[in-house]
Amino acid sequence: MARPLLNVPREVKAGQSFEVRILIQHAMETGFRRDAMGAVVPRDIIHRFECTVEGEEVFSATLHPAVSANPYLVFTARLERSGTMVLRWVDDAGVTAEERVAIRVA
Amino acid sequence: MLARRSFVLMAAACVVVPHAAGATPEEVRALIRAVAGGAVPKLGRVKLEVPQLVENGNAVAMGLTLGEGVPAGAVLTDIHVFADGNPRPDVAHFRFGPRAGVPKVTTRIRLSTSQTVHAVAVFADGSCWQDSVSLIVAISACLDD
Amino acid sequence: MWRSAALALAVGLAVVPAAAEEKRSGYDDAGPQVRAMQDDDMANPAFLWVQQGAALWERREAGRSCADCHGAVEAMRGVAARHPAFDAARGRVVTLEQQVNLCRTERQGAAALAAESDALLGVVALVGLQSRGLPVDVDVSGPAGEAAARGEAFFHLRQGQLNLSCAQCHDRLAGQSLAGSRIPQGHANAYPIYRLEWQGMGSLHRRLRACLVGVRAEPLGRDDALLAELELFLASRAKGLHVETPGVRP
Numbered sequence: 001m002a003r004p005l006l007n008v009p010r011e012v013k014a015g016q017s018f019e020v021r022i023l024i025q026h027a028m029e030t031g032f033r034r035d036a037m038g039a040v041v042p043r044d045i046i047h048r049f050e051c052t053v054e055g056e057e058v059f060s061a062t063l064h065p066a067v068s069a070n071p072y073l074v075f076t077a078r079l080e081r082s083g084t085m086v087l088r089w090v091d092d093a094g095v096t097a098e099e100r101v102a103i104r105v106a
Numbered sequence: 107m108l109a110r111r112s113f114v115l116m117a118a119a120c121v122v123v124p125h126a127a128g129a130t131p132e133e134v135r136a137l138i139r140a141v142a143g144g145a146v147p148k149l150g151r152v153k154l155e156v157p158q159l160v161e162n163g164n165a166v167a168m169g170l171t172l173g174e175g176v177p178a179g180a181v182l183t184d185i186h187v188f189a190d191g192n193p194r195p196d197v198a199h200f201r202f203g204p205r206a207g208v209p210k211v212t213t214r215i216r217l218s219t220s221q222t223v224h225a226v227a228v229f230a231d232g233s234c235w236q237d238s239v240s241l242i243v244a245i246s247a248c249l250d251d
Numbered sequence: 252m253w254r255s256a257a258l259a260l261a262v263g264l265a266v267v268p269a270a271a272e273e274k275r276s277g278y279d280d281a282g283p284q285v286r287a288m289q290d291d292d293m294a295n296p297a298f299l300w301v302q303q304g305a306a307l308w309e310r311r312e313a314g315r316s317c318a319d320c321h322g323a324v325e326a327m328r329g330v331a332a333r334h335p336a337f338d339a340a341r342g343r344v345v346t347l348e349q350q351v352n353l354c355r356t357e358r359q360g361a362a363a364l365a366a367e368s369d370a371l372l373g374v375v376a377l378v379g380l381q382s383r384g385l386p387v388d389v390d391v392s393g394p395a396g397e398a399a400a401r402g403e404a405f406f407h408l409r410q411g412q413l414n415l416s417c418a419q420c421h422d423r424l425a426g427q428s429l430a431g432s433r434i435p436q437g438h439a440n441a442y443p444i445y446r447l448e449w450q451g452m453g454s455l456h457r458r459l460r461a462c463l464v465g466v467r468a469e470p471l472g473r474d475d476a477l478l479a480e481l482e483l484f485l486a487s488r489a490k491g492l493h494v495e496t497p498g499v500r501p
Contacts, residue, residue, distance in 0.1 A: 002369070005302060007293045017207025025299040025369075027450070030216070032193050057203025061211075066189055066197040068165040068214040069450035070296040075200075076207030161282040161431065162501045164447040244431030245501075 001026060001046075001089065001097040011104045014080050020051065020059075021074045024089055024097060030065035046071055048090040053103070054083040079105050129195035134188045134224060137195060141186050141226050142234035151176050151235035152185060152227035156215075160243045163217040170200070170211045170225055173237070181230035182209040191221025217243050274491045277435040277500055280426070285447065289499040297445040297497030300452045301380055304373030314360035317374070324377055331382035332494050335483040337395035344398045344479035348375050348454060366473055372443050372452045379443065379496030386493055387440050389486040402484030405477060411468030432501050438489035439482065441498025448501065455482055 004024035012018045024046070031043025045065055051058040059075040077085070082105045089097045139146060155169035170185050187197040200211050217223070224238040278286060292298055308317045308324050321327060334347040345353065351374050352363040364371035391399045406417045420429070421437030428434070442455040449457075456473055459481070463470040471478040 002299065002303060005293065005298055019207075019210075021293050023293065023296060023299060025296070030193075052203075053205050056205045057201070058205040059203060059211075060201045062199040064194065064196040064198060066192050066194070066216050068216050070299060072212075072214050072294055072296070074210070074212035076210050077205055078207040079205065157284060161284055162447045164450055165284075165288070167284055167287065 001091070001095055004087070004089070004097060004099060006087070006099055006101065008085060008101045008103065010102070011106055012079060014105045015078060017076045017078045019074060019076055020085075020087075021072075022087060023070065023072045025070050026089075026091065028065065028067060028069045028071065032065070044092045046089050046091045048088075049073065050088045051075070051077070051085065053077065053079060053085045054081075058085070079103060081105055128193050128218075129188075129190050131190045131222065134190040134195045134222075137188055138186075138224060138226050138236065141228065143232070145234065147226055147234035147236040149236060150174075151180075151229075152182075152225050152237050154187075154223060154225040154237040154239050156223055156239045156241060158239065158241045160217060160241055162245055163219075163243045165214040166217050168213055168215050168223070170209075172209050182206075182227060183230050184228040185209075185211065186226045186228075187215075188224045188226075189215070189217060189221055190224065191219045192216070193218060197223070217241070219243055274438065274489070275425075275436050276438055276440055276492050276495060278441065278495060278498065280433040280435040281499075281501055282432075285499050285501050288445075289441075289495070295445065295497065295499055297376055297443070297452055297499065300369060300373040300443070300445075301376045301497060302373070303369055304375070304377030307370055307374050308377060312359065312361040315358070317354070317359075320354075320358065324381060327378045327381040329382055329385060329388075331379040331496060332385040332388045333390065335479055335486060336390065337393075337398055337483070339394070342394075343476050344395070344483045346455075346479050346482055347378060348456075349479065351375060351378075367453060367457060369452075372454065375454070376443050376452070376497040379494065382494040383496055384493055386491070387438075387486055387489045389483060389490075391483070391487045395483065398480045399484045399487050401477065402480035402482070403488075405481050406484060406488075411463065411466035413466040415466045417462070437485070438492055439485045440489045440492045441495035441500065443496065444498040444500045446500050452497075455485075 002025040004022055007021035009018050026046050028046065029041055029044045031040065033041045035041050043065060045063060047063055049063065050060040058077045061073065063071065083103060085101045085103055087099045151173050153171045153173040156166060160166050172182065182202050185200045188195045189197050197215055198213070202209055220242045222238050222240040224236060226234060226236045228234050278289060288294055305324065310316050331347055334350065335344050338345045348371060351371065355361040356363050409416045417437060420434050425434050425436040439455045443452055445452050456478060460470040
């Protein structure tokens with residue numbers, strides 16, 4: 001998968017909720033389309049997204065074909081200590097994208 | 107004549123996808139009951155934001171937040187989203203972990219026709235709440251080439 | 252109703268051109284949800300392609316990278332606003348896509364990027380972004396003007412099985428509804444765009460092709476001189492509007 005676009009603050013206040021915004025390129029092929037020859041274009045979507053910080057779960061999502069192409073997600077996190085945020089996307093073909101962001105808690 | 111002409115233009119431009127069975131409101135009600143452990147979730151606590159008139163079904167902005175009157179200690183753990191007129195009813199299942207901040211999700215979804223979108227929120231105390239929005243889709247997710 | 256509209260069109264065309272209507276970008280006709288996507292660079296999927304373009308800008312392939320000659324991409328400010336441009340040495344109009352591939356093959360020792368590829372769309376979107384907010388400012392003096400005139404003739408040509416010209420919808424009927432959307436004036440000031448109907452990024456050629464196929468006319472070939480001339484005419488017609496690349500459209 002191509003690299004996602006991330007909008008994650010690098011420095012946050014302890015205990016304060018902050019937004020994480022992510023955008024990743026993926027056709028999210030539904031499995032309902034037919035090609036010019038009439039054959040069904042097989043489903044291939046990002047079906048799982050997970051965000052953790054130092055092993056603790058922040059947010060996760062199970063996605064279905066109803067999620068638009070090039071999935072855009074905004075969610076929130078709250079940290080007490082500095083740590084590395086790990087964001088992970090998995091698609092039906094088993095392809096995984098992973099990004100790590102170091103976040104400092106002031 | 108204009109209606110027929112624009113239909114021809116639209117038909118020429120669309121790859122129509124026939125599919126045997128789509129989601130139905132009954133199917134979604136059953137899914138919601140299953141999420142809520144057999145009960146029917148009360149209306150409230152979760153707020154589903156989706157435009158009521160959708161100009162293009164390919165990428166519909168959808169927001170989920172907590173609504174009014176949520177007690178201070180209530181901890182949101184999951185939100186399930188269903189669409190009762192899409193080819194299949196499941197849209198997404200969001201889970202909020204211990205490091206989640208203020209409960210909030212924004213994403214973009216596909217809607218194939220005018221229908222009702224449902225959000226079901228599950229809290230740590232096992233209670234379930236729901237919200238729904240009935241909307242009109244002006245053009246469904248349809249491709250031109 | 253269509254018959255009387257066609258009659259009015261025929262009469263109108265024979266008399267005087269339509270009164271100069273205020274120029275509207277496709278952005279203004281697009282509706283609040285699409286506008287919101289374009290307004291937020293973080294929510295605009297086109298920036299996934301811009302990111303790829305930025306990586307390609309620095310990458311050396313078989314010789315030089317774009318950056319080796321052009322420096323930082325910010326130096327390209329104004330370039331997209333002036334394209335398509337008449338290339339006197341080649342004696343023809345060159346679009347920005349074509350210029351990128353001419354640079355690659357003639358100066359970088361690299362292969363041309365495939366049409367509608369992520370790489371080509373990414374670089375063109377990246378360069379276009381450097382002109383975002385600048386007024387469209389193509390040169391239509393001298394031979395460029397003659398080329399744009401050929402593009403203009405095509406714009407007014409009724410063609411295809413539906414026997415429609417671009418002008419009939421985008422000059423006369425702009426602002427009215429077709430299949431749930433407002434017909435835009437057809438200014439190409441935001442290309443390459445992320446189009447919701449494509450669920451992806453595409454060039455102006457892709458959009459024009461869809462329209463021509465839509466009226467059941469023969470689409471213009473990508474390397475057809477007339478395509479570049481039509482794009483130059485469209486850019487000159489858009490003067491007064493600003494570059495919005497990379498735009499979002501329904």
